[in-house]
Amino acid sequence: MRIEQLAAPGVQKLSAYDPGYDPETIRQMLGLPRMLELGSNENGYGPSPAVTTLLKKRDFADAIRYPDAGARKLKQAIAQRWNVDPNAVTLGNGSHELLVLIAETFVAPGDEVVFPQYGFAVFKLAALGSGAVPVQVATLPRDGNQPFGADPDAMAAALGPKTKLVYLANPNNPTGTWWDRTTLARFLVRVPKHTVIVIDEAYREYVDEALVPDALSLADLHPHIVVTRTFSKAHGLAALRIGYAISNPALAAVLERTRLTFNVNLYAQAAATQAIADVAHVERVRAANAAERARLTAGLKEFGLFVFPSQGNFVLVDFGRPAKPIEDALLKRGVIVRPMGGYGLPTCLRITVGLPGENEELLTAVAAVLAEDLA
Ligand SMILES: Cc1ncc(COP(=O)(O)O)c(C=O)c1O
CATH class of the missing domain: 3.90.1150.10 (Aspartate Aminotransferase, domain 1)
Known part of the structure; x- marks a missing residue:
């Protein structure tokens, strides 16, 4: 064997x-x-010059202690930045970890996980790693205004009683394509209540097209929306490995059961707390x-x-x-x-x-x- x-x-x-x-x-x-x-x-x-200054000033004497497992200060800073409850925030060792954690937490073998064909590669990996059936949905054609972008109707048609999780990225890597506010809102209300929806906004800070919504503003349209973001991209902290998810606090509390206790290190927490404030x-x-x-x-x-x-x-x-x-x-x-x-x-x-x-x-x-x- x-x-x-x-x-x-x-x-x-x-x-x-x-x-x-x-x-x-x-x-x-x-x-x-x-x-x-x-x-x-x-x-x-x-990164923000304030982050660089902060990291340079540290003497790393505190490396002997575990970091704050609850990451209180950082959660507070993220909550303040986006006007959410600190208990709505889940931290990850990069948003990659969060994408996987969400599948591990909500998906059981045999469940279906729906995402677009050219969606971010981790969607399929997370689905397979959890024993789920990945349902890759055909995209829009290359010759439209969202070439190979997610097809909202095809995505909605793929949803069924076994769909436990939907992943979409806005904007999506690698296509760069996006969902506009109306299209996304119409899709979200079509997703059954037994399904968790991940809106991966790793590139949110780069968006300059007014029609692309901040997914946090759509959170009321479905009880189980999880928005994931990262400090790896616009915040310039890829090496520190830190990302965050925002969801309703009850959902975040469930994620807390499976999250590795000290998954976000002390220096990443400190840097991110500073970074999120430098708008x-x-x-x-x-x-x-x-x-x-x-x-x-x-x-x-x-x-x-x-x-x-x-x-x-x-x-x-x-x-x-x-x-x-x-x-x-x-x-x-x-x-x-x-x-x-x-x-x-x-x-x-x-x-x-x-x-x-x-x-x-x-x-x-x-x-x-x-x-x-x-x-
Ligand atoms: C769409 C998307 N989501 C999530 C990630 C994961 O990033 P990180 O784990 O560094 O937060 C990436 C990284 O390239 C990405 O492109």
């Missing part, structure tokens, strides 16, 4: 999440002086990203490529031919982007919107690679 067969049936069916390249490891392998990391949708603008920093990041996203999109379109509209800090690009040789050629030039074969989009690459100079470098590298004979 292979060891793999000892795993739970759902685990046997899943492949580990592809985290992309570690820039330092690949840099050493390729023997390059530096890498341009545009593969993981991090925030090149970095001006997040606004600067949003504005800079929006301008650069538009410039990067226009630059890539000039090469004749199909660039998906995006409300995140990344764009999905369809090269109209297998993208693997293009990815490899970019890598040789020191540019990391994210392949999309795992999503069933082998002609696409996902590119993070970087700093202005980085985007310039990316465009130059793409132009050079497209001019090469990659046959």
Whole structure:
């Protein structure tokens, strides 16, 4: 018997999440002086300067103690920022952990978990890991205004007595597509009451399209909405691994039963408490990203490529031919982007919107690679 067969049936069916390249490891392998990391949708603008100051000031003498398992200060800060009850907040070691925790907590083997076909990869992993049946719903076509975006009617049609969980991301990674307020509201009221709905807003802070709702403003439309957010993206704290969920406090209390007690470390708690208060920093990041996203999109379109509209800090690009040789050629030039074969989009690459100079470098590298004979 292979060891793999000892795993739970759902685990046997899943492949580990592809985290992309570690820039330092690949840099050493390729023997390059530096890498341009545009593969993981991090925030090149970095965290709030107040966070950096705070972390530099610490002497780490408190590393000997466990952190506050209840993360009282941080929950208070998040609650104050979004005008919710502190008991509505659940913290995770990244929002990835929360997405998995929600499935572990609410889904039993044989239940169905509904999400869009090109939805964030963790949705399927979390479903399979919990022994659930993943129901991947066909998306809208590529030639509409939300190319490969979630199809609300198809999603609603997929819901049934066995649906315990729905995942959707707004905006979605990797497509960059979004749900507008009316569409999302109409969908939420169609979801049965026995179902938990996760609205993954990892990229919420980057949204600049007024029609895209803050999911917290829709929480009254269904009793079991869980909104997940992260400090990894616009807050620039990906390395600290911290995210949060907001739901009704009764639901949060159930999540508290399965959450690992000290899942969010002391320094992440302290940094996030400071970060959430620096509203001006997040606004600067949003504005800079929006301008650069538009410039990067226009630059890539000039090469004749199909660039998906995006409300995140990344764009999905369809090269109209297998993208693997293009990815490899970019890598040789020191540019990391994210392949999309795992999503069933082998002609696409996902590119993070970087700093202005980085985007310039990316465009130059793409132009050079497209001019090469990659046959
Ligand atoms: C849509 C979406 N949700 C959640 C996450 C998880 O992020 P983290 O675990 O860093 O909070 C990501 C990361 O890329 C993402 O793209």
